[in-house]
Amino acid sequence: MTALNHLQRLEAESIDILREAVAEAERPVMLYSIGKDSAVMLHLARKAFFPSRPPFPLLHVDTTWKFRAMYALRERMARESGMELLVYRNPEAERLGINPFEHGSATHTDVWKTQGLKQALDRYGFDLAFGGARRDEEKSRAKERVFSFRTAQHRWDPKNQRPELWRLYNTRHGPGESLRVFPLSNWTELDVWQYIRQESIPIVDLYFAAERPVVERDGLLLMVDDERFPLRDGETPRLRSVRFRTLGCYPLTGAIESHADTLPKIIQEMLLARTTERQGRLIDRDVSGSMEKKKTEGYF
Amino acid sequence: MDAQTALIESDIECYLELHRNKSLLRFITCGSVDDGKSTLIGRLLYESKSLLDDQLGALDADSRRYGTQGDALDFALLVDGLSAEREQGITIDVAYRFFATGKRKFIVADTPGHEQYTRNMVTGASTADLAVILVDARKGLLTQTRRHTFLASLVGIRRVVLAVNKLDLVDWSHGVFAGIERAYREFAAQLGIANIVAIPLSALRGDNMTAPSANTPWYHGPSLLQHLEQVEIDSPAEHGPLRLPVQWVNRPDHAFRGFSGRLVGGHVRPGDAVRVLPSGRTSTVGRIVTLDGDLPEAVSGQSVTLTLADEIDVSRGDVICAAGDPAGLADQFEAHVVWMGEEPLLPGRSYLVKLGAATVGASIAAPKYLVDVNTLEHLAAKTLQLNETGVCVLTLDRAVAFDPYAQNRDMGGFIVVDRLSNQTVGAGMLHFALRRSQNIHWQALEVDKTARVRMNGHRPGVLWFTGLSGSGKSTIANIVERRLHALGARTYLLDGDNVRHGLSKDLGFTAADRVENIRRIGEVARLMVDAGLIVLTAFISPFRSERELARGMVEDGEFVEIFVDTPLAVVEQRDPKGLYRKARKGELKNFTGIDSPYEAPEAPELHVDTMQSDPERAADAIIGYLVQRGIIRATN
Incomplete structure (x- = not known):
């Protein structure tokens, strides 16, 4: 056998991280957001514990505003993996009917996602949560540990992170405190795509170009995924060949015009494109340092 | 383009x-x-x-x-x-x-x-x-x-x-x-x-x-x-012998038992002879199991699950090694330590050390020397401060598999974790095992602890009283000892008077000295327990980790932590020796409760609330507990 190539190395490292976390946590959970990174993370978990089933549930912190295709894939993957799927919706947000159109992207994200996640972790008493974040996504992510400590209030303190040496992860924490663990820390966007192709991992078809009804608003192409989308005067959804580089709440996720309908074409387009994947997300544009601010408050 | x-x-x-x-x-x-x-x-x-x-x-x-x-x-x-x-x-x-x-x-x-x-x-x-x-x-x-x-x-x-x-x-x-x-x-x-x-x-x-x-x-x-x-990339471990630290035992059902981990050295094939450390048992590799099917071979860096041909006991933290070239096994090492904690290294304190997938209790002796990083000179030192590095002797509470760091980073690199703050306070690289740890065995004596216990008619133990100065520890301990004596139990009371004037007279009251003092008391108590005695200790012993250290020195069930709980306001008002007054005036430094912390026990065996109970009733409760635990009989 020849030396491992970089994808094999990344896979082995992620599996190592998943096993170490499970061996040391009391009550682990995997945050499952249905995007491509979650898909890869779930696939790695199935590899890490085979022939056992991954010994933890999947948790989807729902906002009720995801694309319909995402909900469909979520149900399918839960069935295929045989894992327990927990869906949590912030009851307060549900009661108030928080949505991105009336309340703005910042409030929508904070109440449904950040507060919802904290509530879910508290309610189930999880002491360790896997997330699919990568260090190449954003500047403050580049400095985060693989095993990232959170206070009992779920806060991240970037100036007081534990040193992380070799592959020796310190998982110790007190009651109420928890760890966020990122098995894909060292993967890049290209690695993720290439691995999805190599392993034939199922992903939401919104990543592939197709004719979809969209309107152009504030410089973003938004897909009209259901009848809740309030059209402004003069806006008429038009069918255009588009696809998505990242997936979130459909009113907050911009599509790109594209004809890339296969994985190699998507990868080709990504490599030749001159913008990063998070650019399609409204939330990161709010303020400079916005991701770091959200993360210290408990966002994933 | x-x-x-x-x-x-x-x-x-x-x-x-x-x-x-x-x-x-x-x-x-x-x-x-x-x-x-x-x-x-x-x-x-x-x-x-x-x-x-x-x-x-x-x-x-x-x-x-x-x-x-x-x-x-x-x-x-x-x-x-x-x-x-x-x-x-x-x-x-x-x-x-x-x-x-x-x-x-x-x-x-x-x-x-x-x-x-x-x-x-x-x-x-x-x-x-x-x-x-x-x-x-x-x-x-x-x-x-x-x-x-x-x-x-x-x-x-x-x-x-x-x-x-x-x-x-x-x-x-x-x-x-x-x-x-x-x-x-x-x-x-x-x-x-x-x-x-x-x-x-x-x-x-x-x-x-x-x-x-x-x-x-x-x-x-x-x-x-x-x-x-x-530039060439090479890792010496790749070409070395098989090393697989076991992270997780994979048991989906009764028919399958696999050992999951990442190869950190060498390679492995089905049929290879392996030796599992620390147990030393041998077997041969059955299958290399992955979701993509069984592999004919796995190499250094891969994460795999192995099955073994024999039903031998393997658990997390063990290392599967090449049978013909196994790792070393030791509980005492020389290591280079880099200190990363805000608090300096406390020699003798019980820390946790993580090496591979094993986490063990460990103490680190005062450094042999510290390295001046500018001149590479070796300097004398009593401790290591944040960002200092030095060569130390590391003693673990059980033997672990290891290779020198220079041969294998994953088998010789470790982190040091503080038991209370849970912070990673240090990292180290093992140089070599000290011969002492392999050669010193307790002299097996014909008259042993069991024989002494039989003659005494009661089991030995440590009654560890902890609490603020003036909380009533010595008062209650004295009553308990009198009662035990009356019941025919062999006892000894260690307190400030007989320890600080002799065994520990060279020590002051800094955090480091308090740790050393408690370590000595723990060691003396251990010997006395081996002699079959019921030892009572009455010391403030303010730090949780030192009390845990003392607990770890005796067998399970032999250590009884008794928290004598009196609020600071009350002891300060009582102030039988006038110490709190002096401390408040700044005449006494490092006084527990005033300018040095008291870490109350989280789960003591006994909690004596002196606001609710007088010393005699507290002693009744303690005697009752010892009977219940089978250390003494009610009418010895």
Whole structure:
């Protein structure tokens, strides 16, 4: 056998991280957001514990505003993996009917996602949560540990992170405190795509170009995924060949015009494109340092 | 358009196949403040086309707002991710960056130059194959340059690039460059770093970053990126014997029992003979199980699940080794320790050490010597402060499998964790096992503990009273001892009077001395328990970890922690010896409850609330507990 190539190395490292976390946590959970990174993370978990089933549930912190295709894939993957799927919706947000159109992207994200996640972790008493974040996504992510400590209030303190040496992860924490663990820390966007192709991992078809009804608003192409989308005067959804580089709440996720309908074409387009994947997300544009601010408050 | 972009456009399949088979080089950059580390990394990202339009757009905006380069792009801002740092203009933590060229993929750890953040540099270096050490051509070698080189060599980095930066500011002087290179080679030779490549640079202007610069006609070596693409990557462990630390025992049902872990040395095939440490049992490998089917072979770096032909006991923390070349097994080592905690190392305190998948209790003796990182001199020291490194003896509470760090990073590197704060307070590299730990055995005596217990008619134990000064520990302990004596039990009471005047008369009341005092008391109590006695100790013993240390010295069930709980306000008012008054006036330093903390027990065996109970009733409860636990009988 020849030396491992970089994808094999990344896979082995992620599996190592998943096993170490499970061996040391009391009550682990995997945050499952249905995007491509979650898909890869779930696939790695199935590899890490085979022939056992991954010994933890999947948790989807729902906002009720995801694309319909995402909900469909979520149900399918839960069935295929045989894992327990927990869906949590912030009851307060549900009661108030928080949505991105009336309340703005910042409030929508904070109440449904950040507060919802904290509530879910508290309610189930999880002491360790896997997330699919990568260090190449954003500047403050580049400095985060693989095993990232959170206070009992779920806060991240970037100036007081534990040193992380070799592959020796310190998982110790007190009651109420928890760890966020990122098995894909060292993967890049290209690695993720290439691995999805190599392993034939199922992903939401919104990543592939197709004719979809969209309107152009504030410089973003938004897909009209259901009848809740309030059209402004003069806006008429038009069918255009588009696809998505990242997936979130459909009113907050911009599509790109594209004809890339296969994985190699998507990868080709990504490599030749001159913008990063998070650019399609409204939330990161709010303020400079916005991701770091959200993360210290408990966002994933 | 460059060749990579052209290939992506014309033949994406071919590009992907090439990319898939690229190797991976992990390196660190280090240097002093303002040597231009962040600029160098930013430039590498820019030159390798790893920056995209929105990043460049943000960089352009940030450069105008925070930049130090006028209207030009300030590459340092790309790398300095956290807003706190942008405001201060410094890098405060390890940041990881990713880029690829046509030949290789790279992960860069950007590590800080500030002296107080040395722990972050060691962190970044622990996973690196190579170090890029930056020197400002105007300043030459600095204290930090030596420190970083020493730390890189300490964590086993054998390849260094000496990046002599800002050469444009010394008029591209060959003499300046050669002088710095010479001085550096002299220093590095003492550390055994054989592979050094010195490159004259201007990271800001891009000279010798990706291609030879016209400004340095006297330099004939590779550019920085060329060198990083070509340098050999090797790990001695790959060619060594099989090592598989077991992370997780895989038991989906009664029919299957597999051992999951990552190979950190050698390779393995079905049928290979293996030895499991620490048990020493042998077996042969049955299958190498993965979701993609059984493998004919697994190599170093792979995560796998093995089954064994025999039903032997294997658990997390054990190491599956090549039968003919197993790892060592020991519980006492010499190791080089880098201290990373805000609180200094407390020799004798019980910490946790994580080595491979094993976590064990450990104490670290006062350093044999500390290393002055500027001169490499060995200095005498009683402890290690934050960012200090030294050679220490490490004693574990059980034997673990290991290899010397120089042979295998994963089998010889460990972290030190504080039991109370849960912080990672140190990291270390094992040199060798001390012969003592393999040769000292307790003299097996014919009259042993069991024989003494039989004669005494009661079981031995430690009644550990803890609480604030004046809380009533000695009063209650005296009553309990009188009662036990009346019941015919053999007892001994250790308290301040008979310990501080003799056994511990050389100790004061600093945190370190308190730890040592409790350690001595624990050891004496252990011997007395071995002698069959019921030992009562009445000391403030304010630190949880020392009480845990004492608990660990005797067998399970022999240690009874009794928390004599009296509020500070009450003891301060009672103040039988006038000590609180003196402490409040500042005449007594390090007085528990006043200017030194008391860590109340979280789960004591007995909790005596003196506000609810008088000493006689407290003693009744304690005697009742000892009967219930079977240490004494009600009518001995």
